[in-house]
Amino acid sequence: MEGDLTSRVKALCREAGFPLVGVAAAVPDERARKAAEAALTNGLFGTMRWMDSAWIARATDPGAFLAGARTLVVVALPAHTPDPPRETGGPARGVVARYARGRDYHRVFESRLRRVVRRLREEFGAEARATVDYGPLLERPYAAAAGLGWVGKSTMLLAPGLGPWVLLGVVATTLELEPDRPMRKSCGSCRRCIVACPTGAIAEDGGVVDARRCISYLTIEHRGVIPRELRAAMGARVFGCDDCLDACPVGAHRWEGDPELAPPEPGRAWPVLRELLPLGEEEFARRYRGTALMRAKREGMARNACVALGNVGDRGDLAALGQALADGSAVVRGHAAWAIGEIGRREAPGEAERLLASRLADEEDAWVKEELETALDQLRGAREPAEVEAGGLSG
Numbered sequence: 001m002e003g004d005l006t007s008r009v010k011a012l013c014r015e016a017g018f019p020l021v022g023v024a025a026a027v028p029d030e031r032a033r034k035a036a037e038a039a040l041t042n043g044l045f046g047t048m049r050w051m052d053s054a055w056i057a058r059a060t061d062p063g064a065f066l067a068g069a070r071t072l073v074v075v076a077l078p079a080h081t082p083d084p085p086r087e088t089g090g091p092a093r094g095v096v097a098r099y100a101r102g103r104d105y106h107r108v109f110e111s112r113l114r115r116v117v118r119r120l121r122e123e124f125g126a127e128a129r130a131t132v133d134y135g136p137l138l139e140r141p142y143a144a145a146a147g148l149g150w151v152g153k154s155t156m157l158l159a160p161g162l163g164p165w166v167l168l169g170v171v172a173t174t175l176e177l178e179p180d181r182p183m184r185k186s187c188g189s190c191r192r193c194i195v196a197c198p199t200g201a202i203a204e205d206g207g208v209v210d211a212r213r214c215i216s217y218l219t220i221e222h223r224g225v226i227p228r229e230l231r232a233a234m235g236a237r238v239f240g241c242d243d244c245l246d247a248c249p250v251g252a253h254r255w256e257g258d259p260e261l262a263p264p265e266p267g268r269a270w271p272v273l274r275e276l277l278p279l280g281e282e283e284f285a286r287r288y289r290g291t292a293l294m295r296a297k298r299e300g301m302a303r304n305a306c307v308a309l310g311n312v313g314d315r316g317d318l319a320a321l322g323q324a325l326a327d328g329s330a331v332v333r334g335h336a337a338w339a340i341g342e343i344g345r346r347e348a349p350g351e352a353e354r355l356l357a358s359r360l361a362d363e364e365d366a367w368v369k370e371e372l373e374t375a376l377d378q379l380r381g382a383r384e385p386a387e388v389e390a391g392g393l394s395g
């Protein structure tokens with residue numbers, strides 16, 4: 001390898017499989033710390049309790065990540081993989097966010113990052129430590145500092161030409177390298193992501209996401225009940241959400257994704273929803289091992305599938321949902337009740353009502369009972385005016 005130290009390190013990152021590389025000084029980021037602290041204080045992290053003050057302090061201090069760190073080498077992979085073909089006319093299908101359709105990106109990064117770390121140690125005698133996502137290290141502000149792009153109003157790091165469609169990883173090292181210059185770019189007057197967000201999770205002026213409203217959080221990180229008022233807006237999404245990315249004009253027309261992130265078959269992008277309901281823990285693991293979907297766990301995916309079916313399912317899904325009313329998880333049972341009620345309001349109210357009513361007698365969980373009763377009330381409420389009218393006409 002020729003050239004100065006910084007170019008040599010960037011070259012070895014590219015050789016390891018990272019086409020985008022930038023360098024930032026390993027210094028604490030006060031601005032990011034304050035922004036994250038403000039989000040925490042305002043409760044915006046929801047139930048992601050691991051993101052507490054101590055985590056934020058470490059995540060904005062590279063010295064806490066690696067003792068003696070002088071440089072952060074930030075790497076990125078393009079993740080704008082085109083949609084696989086989607087069957088129409090069959091049973092209702094869900095939508096998985098693009099980044100999660102192929103091999104788990106953590107694993108993709110980890111094997112390449114390991115190569116970088118090993119070479120920094122062996123060839124440069126430096127200490128190095130890498131992370132992707134779970135690190136404690138806030139990746140977006142450091143990626144911006146490393147000149148890889150700018151933080152957009154959606155809070156995504158936008159890389160020129162690729163937009164928000166990049167995933168990030170970081171290698172902290174004791175080597176002293178020449179930092180890149182941060183980009184002098186901004187979103188200007190654009191607000192497309194803010195308008196496109198189905199749940200209004202992005203602040204009016206951008207730059208802040210309320211995770212509690214974000215479908216990505218609700219489908220992946222959040223355990224337990226999804227607030228009723230947000231369920232309809234989730235549409236068919238069962239893992240993650242790409243709406244604020246899809247809306248972004250930056251990089252919109254460049255379809256470039258690391259081959260390992262591409263779905264091996266269309267079902268990984270558009271799973272048949274009713275098939276997600278009866279999976280046991282082992283079947284779930286067999287189906288999703290090695291993918292990012294493991295994060296949501298069996299219970300989370302079944303819950304998400306219920307919500308999606310409530311939004312896009314039809315009478316053909318009622319049998320599977322009826323069986324989900326007897327699932328071992330109260331969370332799944334309660335969301336199945338909601339979904340049956342929603343389908344019943346669109347079609348087959350009688351069948352929906354029968355399923356809900358027959359479960360009510362056996363159900364012991366207070367919250368599930370409430371979901372069953374609410375769904376039944378809404379079904380009956382929706383039918384009554386029509387019946388009264390019909391009765392009036394025939395009488």
Ligand code: B12
Nearest residue numbers: 032035097133138139155156157167168207209216240241
């Ligand atoms: C927690 C987390 C989430 C949470 C909260 C996200 C949020 N916006 O707050 C949830 C579960 C909602 C989430 C969702 C998603 N995530 Co996420 N997430 C993370 C994680 C683990 C920590 C981020 C965090 O702490 N957020 C809290 C906020 C306060 O910090 P921050 O956004 O990182 O940085 C802010 C401050 O530094 C400050 N700031 C600093 N400089 C500047 C400059 C300006 C001008 C402004 C305005 C602000 C600003 O504002 C920044 C932006 O909010 C990171 C990985 C990591 N270790 O960093 C991945 C990460 C951010 N996620 C990622 C992805 C891909 C997603 C999703 C697209 C997944 C999906 N398709 O469903 C969505 C996108 C939602 C969105 N619009 O952000 C990528 C983003 C890549 C990129 N190009 O930006 C990351 C970096 C993971 C990775 N290794 O690639 N995520």
Ligand code: SF4
Nearest residue numbers: 197214215241243244
């Ligand atoms: S990921 Fe979806 S829900 Fe979350 S901020 Fe973006 S558009 Fe909104």
Ligand code: SF4
Nearest residue numbers: 152153187190193248
């Ligand atoms: S959609 Fe517009 S405002 Fe939002 S991140 Fe992209 S360029 Fe910025």
